Amino acid sequence: MGELVHVGAHRASLREGSERGLVREYLVIVLGDDLYGVELTEIREILGPPPLTRVPRAPRNVLGVCSVRGQLVTVVDLRARLRVAPPSQARRPRILLTDRDKETLGFLVDEVQHVVRLAEPEVEPAETALGGEVSEGISGIGRPQGQMIILLALSNISVG
């Protein structure tokens, strides 16, 4: 099954920081050459890419299906879905498993880096940072230690 990271232990990612306000934990991932963040509570599991079975006539961004311990997972190319250019250097792709209402989705990302903790003041909501009509999948911009990561709400990202 390749590399397998259970993130269940990190589930309690909501912490009441004493001075910094509400603190959330984000997994920093790479799409193309940019950093993105996904809140840990949205991810059930991180997998090394398993063999995929292509599904003819599936929506464009669906790479195929695979089986994770008997469960069928629909794998979506997150980079293609967000229309991000391919990375300029070799990366180590991973799949983030997330549970939807009636299916389990796996989002293919170019790389998984580390976990950051962001307090509320360190997160700019998408509306104020980018203004007006922002893609539903983007929840805001996080700025830990001078870096900039685009925060995603996987549950709002449609497959098609």
Place this chain on the structure above:
Amino acid sequence: MTDLNDKAREDFFSEAQEIIEELARNLLSLDETLRQGKSDPSLINDAFRAVHTLKGLSSLFGAATMTTLAHRLEDILDDLRLGRMALDANVLDVLFRSVEVFNRVLAVEKGSIDESLGFVDELLALIQQVGSTSIPPVSPGTDYDLDPGMLAVLTEYEEHRLHANLKEGLRLFRLRIRFDLATIDKSLELIKERAKTLGEIITYLPTGEASGPDTIDLDLLMACSCDQDKIESVLGNDNTVVQEVPRRAAGHEAAKPPIDLPKSRDNLVPAALGTVPPRPPAGAPLAGSGGTLRSVSQSVRVDIRKLDNLMNIVGELAIVRGAIGRLSDRLRGTGERRASNELNRLNRSFERRLSELQESILEVRMVPLGQVFDRLARVVRQIGREVSKDIRLVITGSETEIDKLIVEELSDPLMHMIRNAIDHGIESAEERSAVGKPASGTIALNAFQKGNHVVLEVEDDGRGIDEAAIVRKAVQLGKLGEPQLGELSRTEILSLIFLPGLSTCEEAGELSGRGVGMDIVKTNIAKLGGVIDVLSEPGIGTKMTVTLPITLAIVSALLVCVGDETMAIPLASVSEAIAFDGGMVRNIDGREVMTLRGQTLPVCRLDDFFDIPREVAAPRRQFAVVAALGSRKIGLVVDRMIGQQDIVIKALGPSLSSARSFAGATELGDQRVGLVLDAPAILEEVLAGADPLNPMLRVSHG
């Protein structure tokens, strides 16, 4: 309904459901006997008992509405069985209605429908109305030389039956039978069963006379039209003495039987034990003893999801088995022959047990189709009365078994087909007699197993489908262009009825002419992996044939290769596989077809159909898997055949709903997933796709 744990509630619901279904079956049989001008008191009795049990059960669970309803019905049924009220079609209507209402109340209590229980009052009012038509009880009086001791202990019901039988001019017999105490239950049942062919056993009592240590003598009072010899020949043996109860000479007043026993319904419950001699210790429950919850059942109710779960585990085990098999092969390669052989042997025995386990679980999921048929019989009766058409429903094969999940999904489509048959098919009585048909229409509901399939037929002897009207309507709805008119075959015309919005009934009938109908039926059947075919002869009738797989859980499939992809085709839809090369294909009117034993069938090259990329060209020698669905066939061209395997089909997620040609995916055993083809969908698409103007296209694409 509070403070009940879910388990108990579930049990209550399913038990209540069963009782209601049983009641419905009783009513149907009653309806049948009533039509034949006969009466069967045991049926009324059974219905009474069912409602009585339901009353007890629902009051135990605090379902007040059901209790009230059951109580009122019990009164009516009691009046019926005691002859205080005559059974006619109107009373039956109310009783049938109550079955529907019970079902609805149950659904409301369960929380699956959000509805006030107001509709119950309507029924209660009806019951009230029917109840007021009671006829006064016949005054008891007998001129038979009966043992007063026996008369004294008759229950009100038994007394009523006695009088009813005498009124019909039947003769009375007393049978004294010696029973072995050890086997009295069975022997008594046997005698009752045999006696049914002759007449009716009114009561049985212990004689109280000395008998052997292990035996007991019973006196049976029986009414029948035949003579003593006949009874002796049917029931007689060494332990039986048959004696006719003589009629008293006219004018001789009988020893007045003491009839001042409590007549209230309370004496149905053995509260009157003090005054009544003890009954035989065992035997079938008499009218009064049905008031307790049945607890001697050998069966267990199981949530179907638990079975699904078991089935999944079996599927996973099958994957483990495959892995062990590969391991054993690898061991052989490394020279560990003995260990490999040992492992192989174990694996084979594992495989055998596993398939036994699989079969057993499948067996548990199977239920007889009779469950649905009973419901349909009720619908036929109800609709028939509503539209004043006399309809005879002939059912065969109700014992045919099919997966529980399929049964659940079947009742709506079947109901629709039957409604159509009654509404559009069967003509009015006048119309029928004008063309020399019997006044009452016949709908045949047949079920039978055919290989891995169950075939269901709904056949009526009505006017058949008006093909011209169908075509007219299809053109009117813009589903059919004028130029196509001449080109349609009869089968194609008939299949137009499956188009959305098509209904031939000129004025929208209350029942089925709502423009939704056969297209929904078709979709629902397709969801179950089935196909529907229609056959119709003007003036003779219409026959709808539904072909369904027996189970949905595990299917045998043919594994094939197309390019680099491994795919599974459920064997249920495969009729054969043949060697194929491009030379066999003819191109007719833009469609690729091939000839198989004189029959032309469309060809579908799966690699093109699915745009499967190829690194090397397709092999020259390929295979065509012939899929047969109903009367239609298609040749699916694949590169290679791998073999047969049992697979667990897992549904694709909703985000893949655009991939309509697949029934799901399955694990192939080496961590890979293979897609499972939905052969009916492919056939449909190929037939439709060849001609973009073809109306079938709109069917398959919603």
